[in-house]
Amino acid sequence: MSNFQKVLIALVIGLAVAVLCGLGLWQLMRLDWKNNIATERNQGISGSVTEITNSTELTPQDLDWRRVRVSGSWLPPVLIVGNSARSGVRGKEYIKPLKLTQNLVVFVNLGWSRETNIDSVLDEIKTKYVGQDTLNGLATDRSEVRGKLTPGGNWTTFSPQDMKENLSMTNVALWTITKGELTENRFSGVRSESYLIDGYQPFINTTPHLEYALTWFGIAIGLVVTAGIRLDWWSFVKRLK
Numbered sequence: 001m002s003n004f005q006k007v008l009i010a011l012v013i014g015l016a017v018a019v020l021c022g023l024g025l026w027q028l029m030r031l032d033w034k035n036n037i038a039t040e041r042n043q044g045i046s047g048s049v050t051e052i053t054n055s056t057e058l059t060p061q062d063l064d065w066r067r068v069r070v071s072g073s074w075l076p077p078v079l080i081v082g083n084s085a086r087s088g089v090r091g092k093e094y095i096k097p098l099k100l101t102q103n104l105v106v107f108v109n110l111g112w113s114r115e116t117n118i119d120s121v122l123d124e125i126k127t128k129y130v131g132q133d134t135l136n137g138l139a140t141d142r143s144e145v146r147g148k149l150t151p152g153g154n155w156t157t158f159s160p161q162d163m164k165e166n167l168s169m170t171n172v173a174l175w176t177i178t179k180g181e182l183t184e185n186r187f188s189g190v191r192s193e194s195y196l197i198d199g200y201q202p203f204i205n206t207t208p209h210l211e212y213a214l215t216w217f218g219i220a221i222g223l224v225v226t227a228g229i230r231l232d233w234w235s236f237v238k239r240l241k
Contacts, residue, residue: 013227017220024216031209041065041203045182049136053101060175064141065203068177071134072100078125079107079163080118081147082154090115094196095158096129097169098177106173107160108137111180111196121195135179138200143174 044065050058052070079095094110110129113121147159149166164172180198 009227013223017224020216020220020223024213024220027209027213027216030207031205031213034205034207034209038203038205045138045200045202050139052106052139053104060141060143060173063139063175066139067136068139069134069136070098070100070106070177071132072098072106073132074129075099075105077167078122080154081158082150082152082156084112086112092118092121092154093158094121094125095155095163096125097167097172098133098135103171104173105164105169105171107158107163107176108135109158109176109178109198111194111198113195113197117195124195135177136181137177137179137198138182139175139177141174142176 041064045067047066049067049069050063052058052063052068075097077096081093081095084091084093091112091114093112095107096110097105098108099105110125142158142160145157145159145161147155147157147162149155149162155163158176160172160174160176164170178198178200180200183199183201
């Protein structure tokens with residue numbers, strides 16, 4: 001193999017290594033970004049409870065991952081988010097609109113339950129979630145979340161924007177509430193007093209960005225070492241000197 005060919009191959013490998021290292025650095029940047037989000041959101045959970053009324057000037061972004069308390073009257077209907085698996089168990093989430101003072105409507109996630117419990121859950125909601133109520137929960141900004149209503153009558157995701165249009169509702173908040181309190185074992189089992197499991201968990205970054213970064217860097221190092229051995233770069237460098 002001529003020296004020109006070796007130089008050309010070295011340039012190609014150098015470009016590949018640069019791309020691999022760039023991917024590794026990008027994953028480290030993603031890790032830092034996710035860690036900052038986790039810190040910000042969990043600080044919001046640990047903060048004081050915000051009393052919500054129609055007169056609040058807080059935007060969905062201001063309320064994102066903040067504990068809130070609201071009072072209002074329950075409205076029909078019950079909306080169901082399907083294909084919601086928890087800890088490997090298939091289930092559904094149940095949503096119901098709550099009208100606050102001066103007609104502000106917010107959608108509330110009442111909780112999750114196994115698919116086999118749907119009739120019992122609907123009976124429970126019909127009995128328990130009627131009239132006036134006061135509840136605590138976690139507010140979440142869902143202003144950019146979009147979902148669809150399936151032919152089976154379930155929603156693909158919790159999207160207040162699309163749900164309000166389907167129900168022809170006005171003055172609906174684009175932030176939502178997950179009913180309940182902070183818990184580490186939200187989906188460990190169905191509680192005896194209710195078919196619905198409510199509550200929320202701390203924000204945890206489950207994407208292994210560090211492992212991805214190390215993988216890209218490892219591939220880059222492996223490529224350099226392998227190419228160096230196969231092309232005998234060390235002898236080539238000594239001849240250049």
